[in-house]
Amino acid sequence: MDRLHHRIDAGRDALLSACSDAVREGQKVLHIFPEQGGARTAVWRKGQREIEEIEAGTGPYLRPSRSGFPSLRYAEESEFEQAAFEDERAEHTVSGEGMHVVPLGPVRADVAEALRFEMDVLGDEIHGLALRRGYKHRGVAQRMQGAQVGQALEIAERVTGTSTVAHALAFSLAVEDALGLEAGENTSLLRSALAELERLHSHLGDLASLASATGTVVAAADLYRLREAVLRFGAHWTGHRYLRGAIAPGGWRRDLQDVAPELPSFLADIEREFLAVRRALDHTNSFLDRLHGAGRIPAAPLDLVGVVGRSAGSDEDVRWDRPYAWYTELCAGKRPATLATGDAFGRYFVRCEEIGHSIAMLRRSGAVRAKGSALPAAASDGIGYGLVEAPRGRLFYRVALREGCIETCRIRTASSINWVAVPSALANYNILQDFPIIDASFNLCVASLDL
Amino acid sequence: MFYPRWIANLAKGPSALRRRAAVQRGGAVSPKARLFARALAIRHLDAGSCNGCESEIALLGSPVYDLSRFGFSFTPSPRHADLLLITGVVTEAMAPVIRATYDAMPQPKLVVAAGGCAIDGCVFRGAPGVLADLAQIVPVDAYIPGCPPSPDELLDGLLSLVGRSAPAAGEVG
Numbered sequence: 039m040d041r042l043h044h045r046i047d048a049g050r051d052a053l054l055s056a057c058s059d060a061v062r063e064g065q066k067v068l069h070i071f072p073e074q075g076g077a078r079t080a081v082w083r084k085g086q087r088e089i090e091e092i093e094a095g096t097g098p099y100l101r102p103s104r105s106g107f108p109s110l111r112y113a114e115e116s117e118f119e120q121a122a123f124e125d126e127r128a129e130h131t132v133s134g135e136g137m138h139v140v141p142l143g144p145v146r147a148d149v150a151e152a153l154r155f156e157m158d159v160l161g162d163e164i165h166g167l168a169l170r171r172g173y174k175h176r177g178v179a180q181r182m183q184g185a186q187v188g189q190a191l192e193i194a195e196r197v198t199g200t201s202t203v204a205h206a207l208a209f210s211l212a213v214e215d216a217l218g219l220e221a222g223e224n225t226s227l228l229r230s231a232l233a234e235l236e237r238l239h240s241h242l243g244d245l246a247s248l249a250s251a252t253g254t255v256v257a258a259a260d261l262y263r264l265r266e267a268v269l270r271f272g273a274h275w276t277g278h279r280y281l282r283g284a285i286a287p288g289g290w291r292r293d294l295q296d297v298a299p300e301l302p303s304f305l306a307d308i309e310r311e312f313l314a315v316r317r318a319l320d321h322t323n324s325f326l327d328r329l330h331g332a333g334r335i336p337a338a339p340l341d342l343v344g345v346v347g348r349s350a351g352s353d354e355d356v357r358w359d360r361p362y363a364w365y366t367e368l369c370a371g372k373r374p375a376t377l378a379t380g381d382a383f384g385r386y387f388v389r390c391e392e393i394g395h396s397i398a399m400l401r402r403s404g405a406v407r408a409k410g411s412a413l414p415a416a417a418s419d420g421i422g423y424g425l426v427e428a429p430r431g432r433l434f435y436r437v438a439l440r441e442g443c444i445e446t447c448r449i450r451t452a453s454s455i456n457w458v459a460v461p462s463a464l465a466n467y468n469i470l471q472d473f474p475i476i477d478a479s480f481n482l483c484v485a486s487l488d489l
Numbered sequence: 490m491f492y493p494r495w496i497a498n499l500a501k502g503p504s505a506l507r508r509r510a511a512v513q514r515g516g517a518v519s520p521k522a523r524l525f526a527r528a529l530a531i532r533h534l535d536a537g538s539c540n541g542c543e544s545e546i547a548l549l550g551s552p553v554y555d556l557s558r559f560g561f562s563f564t565p566s567p568r569h570a571d572l573l574l575i576t577g578v579v580t581e582a583m584a585p586v587i588r589a590t591y592d593a594m595p596q597p598k599l600v601v602a603a604g605g606c607a608i609d610g611c612v613f614r615g616a617p618g619v620l621a622d623l624a625q626i627v628p629v630d631a632y633i634p635g636c637p638p639s640p641d642e643l644l645d646g647l648l649s650l651v652g653r654s655a656p657a658a659g660e661v662g
Contacts, residue, residue: 144583145534145590148563149546152535152583173582174537177616193612199541199637243544246551262551266640269548279639280541485540 068434069450084359089423144173151484162469167461174488182447190444198486203236204428206285212437213287215422224406230364231403234396239268240429241389244481251478252328289411329383333463333476344431344452348376349384356427368399382479451486518652526651528560532570538577541637542604554640567593578606578613579620591627605636
């Protein structure tokens with residue numbers, strides 16, 4: 039098992055200084071991956087379309103972090119990166135009288151993903167956390183190698199069940215980019231609509247688990263009920279509760295139901311009921327007291343993404359920064375929801391705001407008819423990128439095609455970036471009883487960490 | 490504002506319980522499974538899922554499905570569990586964990602594999618680090634197919650495993 043260290047001091051600075059020749063001011067590192075004996079870095083400047091790739095040697099480039107900064111390490115690239123990191127693996131030690139380790143996982147909580155937490159605890163206070171990952175490594179990247187586009191799409195849809203649309207869309211955009219295809223207007227519109235429906239059910243689920251972790255069971259029940267309603271609407275629309283098997287490179291894999299007549303009233307119901315739950319929660323002191331200040335991300339040079347990033351001062355949102363599908367129109371006149379507190383309340387607040395945004399975007403995009411179409415005959419070679427804002431944050435796909443098959447597929451998920459912040463947020467003057475609440479407030483995905 | 494709706498949902502019962510979910514070994518209800526017809530403590534175990542199955546299982550506790558009205562519950566400890574509900578492909582790293590969790594459960598005990606991944610690996614079948622068959626690690630009593638199985642299907646699978654039929658609309662458990 040790999041180990042994430044609780045110290046993150048090396049973080050982005052080490053990464054950037056190591057790439058300082060290549061990475062210029064203001065550019066963001068999307069992914070670092072091995073390619074034919076060396077490594078390559080995909081970088082991107084906020085607000086621009088081009089994604090650049092920088093050649094980088096194997097040596098010091100992948101060894102900046104003495105603290106095991108995990109964003110440089112991927113299980114699927116084990117041979118290459120294990121070698122680079124073997125001697126850098128920092129051991130996690132905290133010592134002192136009365137200090138003990140509380141192990142949790144990989145079988146943990148009532149229903150949760152497999153991950154092991156090892157918390158250093160003095161009395162009730164959490165002083166450190168090490169995460170052991172790798173229990174769920176399914177070999178996604180290897181499985182995709184050599185697969186045909188249609189097969190690889192099915193795998194991409196199963197990387198993270200609750201972000202099916204985001205993964206299918208990022209993969210489709212990457213394939214379209216590689217083949218020089220352009221999706222039609224209606225297709226783009228509908229893709230945005232499905233992506234927002236997915237964000238809606240994902241955020242409702244995240245808030246429901248937060249409510250249940252704080253013991254506000256009535257709100258949790260109501261949020262779960264709303265989520266179920268959204269899932270059922272999705273099933274009615276696309277034939278699958280998690281919207282699988284709809285999005286495909288160049289078009290649609292099956293006919294979608296015409297939901298235009300029902301959509302406005304459905305959205306109005308969800309919005310009204312959600313606002314009622316939110317109002318109730320915003321007036322429940324026992325709920326708010328548990329969130330304010332809990333799991334605060336310390337000011338650290340970290341590039342966090344998604345809800346976690348936007349609740350800690352960043353305003354990065356791919357929908358605004360590099361609009362895809364129909365987001366140029368949908369985002370016009372709005373700004374991403376942000377808050378700079380960096381605590382559990384910030385994440386709660388940003389999720390609530392984004393639910394409002396998603397509903398508004400769904401309303402504006404409406405629903406057009408979609409007909410299923412065949413996958414494009416991808417007989418050519420090429421490299422393409424897909425960059426989308428998944429419910430949990432920025433999702434990057436780089437697909438290399440050779441004679442219609444996937445040569446390599448590199449995936450960088452938001453959770454694999456954001457998990458880095460969890461140990462430092464948890465060991466920031468929190469007590470053991472805060473753990474479930476902080477964990478639920480992040481609600482990161484383990485499947486897309488282990489890939 | 491919340492309670493009336495909750496009670497209304499409870500009275501209605503799950504909207505579309507389907508009878509096709511559970512594929513049971515041998516077809517008949519085993520005497521062992523029948524022991525748990527009135528009360529069943531479930532320990533969920535993620536062996537390498539995409540979190541779709543977890544998302545559906547979490548909804549079992551929601552007022553729409555409310556599995557507690559059947560006497561079913563989730564338990565954090567395998568020592569209190571009657572049934573091990575396994576989701577996801579079986580990875581090499583999780584195989585010993587599955588065995589240890591199973592061994593920690595008191596006799597008699599049941600194992601259910603839920604979702605396409607736990608049944609045959611789904612699209613990850615044959616990937617490096619993914620084991621072929623859950624039944625080689627622990628004996629499996631029932632399979633609930635689906636990708637992911639919906640809460641309806643999960644509930645129906647569990648009910649038919651212990652020899653109960655799904656309630657008709659209006660019947661409360």
